[in-house]
Amino acid sequence: MDQVTLRWFSRDLNSRGMLVANALSDSVSDALMAGHTDKLQPLFERALQDERLFAIGLCSPRGELLLHTEAFPTLSCDAAAALARQAEPRLNLAGGPVHVGVHNVMGTPPPPPTPEVPDGFVGPPAPVPAAAPVAAAPQQPVLAGRLVLLHDMSFIERRSEDTRNYLVGLIAGLGLVIAVITVVVAQLSWRGWVNGARALMRGEVLFSPLPSGPSSAPAGEALAPELIPLANELRNRMRDLEDEFRRSQGLHTEWNAERLRALLNTHISGDQVIVVSNREPYIHERTADGVIVKRPASGLVTAVEPVMRACSGTWVAHGSGSADRDVVDAHDRLPVPPGQDDYWLRRIWLTAEEEQGYYYGFANEGMWPLCHVAHVRPVFRESDWEAYKAVNQRFADAVVAEARSEDPLVLVQDYHFALLPAMVREKLPQATILTFWHIPWPNPESFGICPWRKEILDGMLGSTILGFHTRYHCKNFIETVDRYLEARIEHEHSTIAFREKETLVESYPISIEWPQEEAMRNWPSVEACRQRVTERLGLPQDLCLAVGVDRFDYTKGILERLNAVERLLEKWPQWIGRFVFVQVAAPTRSALEEYRSFQERIERVTARINERFSRPGYQPVHLLAAHHEPDAVNELFRAADMCVVTSLHDGMNLVSKEFVAARDDLQGVLILSRFAGAARELAEALIVNPYHVEETADALHRAASMPAAEQRERMASLRSTVRESNVFRWAGRMLLDAGRWRLRARIEARVRRHQAP
Numbered sequence: 001m002d003q004v005t006l007r008w009f010s011r012d013l014n015s016r017g018m019l020v021a022n023a024l025s026d027s028v029s030d031a032l033m034a035g036h037t038d039k040l041q042p043l044f045e046r047a048l049q050d051e052r053l054f055a056i057g058l059c060s061p062r063g064e065l066l067l068h069t070e071a072f073p074t075l076s077c078d079a080a081a082a083l084a085r086q087a088e089p090r091l092n093l094a095g096g097p098v099h100v101g102v103h104n105v106m107g108t109p110p111p112p113p114t115p116e117v118p119d120g121f122v123g124p125p126a127p128v129p130a131a132a133p134v135a136a137a138p139q140q141p142v143l144a145g146r147l148v149l150l151h152d153m154s155f156i157e158r159r160s161e162d163t164r165n166y167l168v169g170l171i172a173g174l175g176l177v178i179a180v181i182t183v184v185v186a187q188l189s190w191r192g193w194v195n196g197a198r199a200l201m202r203g204e205v206l207f208s209p210l211p212s213g214p215s216s217a218p219a220g221e222a223l224a225p226e227l228i229p230l231a232n233e234l235r236n237r238m239r240d241l242e243d244e245f246r247r248s249q250g251l252h253t254e255w256n257a258e259r260l261r262a263l264l265n266t267h268i269s270g271d272q273v274i275v276v277s278n279r280e281p282y283i284h285e286r287t288a289d290g291v292i293v294k295r296p297a298s299g300l301v302t303a304v305e306p307v308m309r310a311c312s313g314t315w316v317a318h319g320s321g322s323a324d325r326d327v328v329d330a331h332d333r334l335p336v337p338p339g340q341d342d343y344w345l346r347r348i349w350l351t352a353e354e355e356q357g358y359y360y361g362f363a364n365e366g367m368w369p370l371c372h373v374a375h376v377r378p379v380f381r382e383s384d385w386e387a388y389k390a391v392n393q394r395f396a397d398a399v400v401a402e403a404r405s406e407d408p409l410v411l412v413q414d415y416h417f418a419l420l421p422a423m424v425r426e427k428l429p430q431a432t433i434l435t436f437w438h439i440p441w442p443n444p445e446s447f448g449i450c451p452w453r454k455e456i457l458d459g460m461l462g463s464t465i466l467g468f469h470t471r472y473h474c475k476n477f478i479e480t481v482d483r484y485l486e487a488r489i490e491h492e493h494s495t496i497a498f499r500e501k502e503t504l505v506e507s508y509p510i511s512i513e514w515p516q517e518e519a520m521r522n523w524p525s526v527e528a529c530r531q532r533v534t535e536r537l538g539l540p541q542d543l544c545l546a547v548g549v550d551r552f553d554y555t556k557g558i559l560e561r562l563n564a565v566e567r568l569l570e571k572w573p574q575w576i577g578r579f580v581f582v583q584v585a586a587p588t589r590s591a592l593e594e595y596r597s598f599q600e601r602i603e604r605v606t607a608r609i610n611e612r613f614s615r616p617g618y619q620p621v622h623l624l625a626a627h628h629e630p631d632a633v634n635e636l637f638r639a640a641d642m643c644v645v646t647s648l649h650d651g652m653n654l655v656s657k658e659f660v661a662a663r664d665d666l667q668g669v670l671i672l673s674r675f676a677g678a679a680r681e682l683a684e685a686l687i688v689n690p691y692h693v694e695e696t697a698d699a700l701h702r703a704a705s706m707p708a709a710e711q712r713e714r715m716a717s718l719r720s721t722v723r724e725s726n727v728f729r730w731a732g733r734m735l736l737d738a739g740r741w742r743l744r745a746r747i748e749a750r751v752r753r754h755q756a757p
């Protein structure tokens with residue numbers, strides 16, 4: 001029993017004792033005054049029926065123990081009084097402690113007896129002393145005795161024990177309830193934390209702005225409020241690290257127009273840059289409204305145009321527009337882009353026969369299917385070959401005519417000009433000729449079917465540097481040279497020595513120009529794009545929109561894509577009415593039977609699918625066989641839920657990169673053929689084998705059902721790849737190699753001059 005409890009109970013017992021003493025005091029005082037204390041014994045015994053009263057003793061005012069109950073210990077009245085005065089009036093007995101209380105009992109002594117008057121005495125009344133009261137005054141109470149009350153204290157221990165047990169039980173119960181509540185609350189907030197932490201780990205809230213409201217966060221993945229400061233902190237830290245990394249890398253990571261220009265000024269300073277391609281970057285067409293300027297749907301143009309704007313050279317290309325001749329000067333030149341005049345476009349005019357033989361015939365019926373191995377047989381006609389040679393020579397002559405020095409930097413584009421490098425080299429031996437092959441290079445067996453394989457390889461090896469999109473294509477080319485030419489190959493340096501000249505064979509994955517911040521700010525929002533596209537095509541708003549953007553070319557896998565859409569609707573009928581595929585296809589090479597029949601076949605398959613799955617107000621496939629301006633293509637990319645690229649074979653494929661660049665909202669899924677060069681860089685796309693209809697249909701289903709968070713994660717990674725590996729990097733790496741090569745060539749020439757007798 002602790003001191004506090006004891007003191008508390010002592011006070012309680014004192015008050016109880018007073019009550020008992022008060023109750024007994026009248027009887028006790030009467031008995032004492034009357035001197036009949038023996039009558040008190042039964043009274044005391046009755047009082048002891050209160051279980052807490054242990055014994056009662058009665059003391060005289062002089063301290064003699066007059067009376068006591070049976071259990072009263074050997075305790076004198078003085079000792080009891082001394083104990084009772086203590087702060088803890090306790091007396092330890094064999095049976096346990098007792099509380100000692102001593103209470104005064106006051107009594108009024110009986111009045112003194114009045115003098116007796118004899119019977120019959122009549123006389124005058126006795127004189128009353130002046131001081132004596134008239135009537136008998138009441139007696140003052142005097143101490144009649146003291147009650148000694150001994151209270152059993154064992155009940156305090158019992159009570160204390162009970163209280164302790166009760167308290168322990170209460171605390172245990174409370175603890176249990178609190179624990180249960182804590183577990184429930186913790187469970188709930190832990191889930192929030194875990195989801196938030198997961199989102200953090202996935203980098204969602206680090207790469208994208210924090211969700212502004214519940215609706216903007218993917219279901220169940222809102223960041224717990226307590227994680228927001230952590231996310232901010234992490235994001236800032238990541239930004240710092242990124243900046244630090246960039247700084248530590250200096251200029252070597254970020255490629256942009258300025259850096260390319262700086263490189264041209266340092267490594268190729270004062271050197272003239274001439275680009276040669278079949279397709280011109282701007283086509284002037286005569287229409288009913290006058291002359292209009294069009295940009296062709298061409299990956300090559302998309303890639304090379306920003307380079308030319310950066311280096312202000314001359315671009316030699318076939319003038320194919322109906323109004324092209326009307327806008328050039330006396331030297332068949334005009335400054336472009338219209339209104340900006342960054343570089344010169346030199347147009348070459350071809351007759352219909354020349355175009356037929358060189359372009360449609362040898363290039364597109366021969367070389368294109370030969371290099372793509374897309375199960376369309378190449379056609380090799382002698383007349384086409386002759387035209388090809390003649391046109392290559394004409395372009396080579398134009399390059400030589402445009403050259404202002406004996407060593408210009410000539411950038412030859414694509415399979416239309418396989419012979420041109422050697423032709424230019426013949427006239428300008430000091431020129432640095434950089435040939436980029438935009439399409440794949442097949443294995444030696446496939447290439448071997450070309451009747452003029454040696455001439456083609458010979459012509460290409462006139463290049464100083466020969467670029468392909470991938471190492472795989474480089475390897476195929478080197479093996480092909482090894483098979484068909486007598487050349488010295490240095491695999492370690494990836495060079496081929498042929499006819500006393502060396503050619504470096506290197507991979508330069510092409511890309512797009514990453515959109516400028518300002519341009520991106522001016523883009524209509526994704527929601528606005530969606531609204532415009534759905535309104536224009538009469539589509540419901542809440543649908544899954546897949547898009548394909550290509551030239552109408554059999555290598556692009558448009559047929560395989562349509563088959564996959566059909567299979568999707570068969571296999572997952574829940575998508576009928578909710579999945580729409582929009583294929584934008586720019587007619588191309590329509591003069592060729594293969595292309596015309598391909599387009600007709602696509603139209604037939606589209607009609608078949610629409611017949612099978614159309615419902616009132618719903619048509620699953622929309623085929624837009626038309627050229628679209630870049631803004632319209634961008635709008636479509638931004639409106640879509642996925643972009644489908646299923647090329648059967650593609651050098652790189654820029655559509656996939658343009659789609660990624662368009663999605664600054666980090667949404668949208670890219671489905672990409674493993675046979676496109678881009679698949680080597682864009683690993684976070686859903687990579688498919690387009691020949692496998694089932695696999696492609698499954699990918700469509702997966703893309704259509706992909707959670708927003710996964711889309712964000714994949715898209716963020718894709719975007720950082722495309723942003724870094726942009727077209728300036730492609731051009732910059734080639735030009736750096738060219739610059740090194742030129743430096744080496746100049747040093748060698750100087751050494752030779754010194755050595756000359």
Ligand code: ADQ
Pocket residue numbers: 296297298299300302303438439510549550551584585586626627628629630633650651652653654655656658
């Ligand atoms: P292409 O075969 O033309 O290019 P791709 O790389 O996809 O293929 O580029 C096509 C370009 O044309 C893109 O910029 C795209 O936006 C545009 N385009 C496509 N369809 C269009 C349409 N209907 N309307 C408007 N624009 C459209 C070749 C090789 C590729 C290689 C490029 C660059 O075949 O493998 O990536 O050169 O080297």
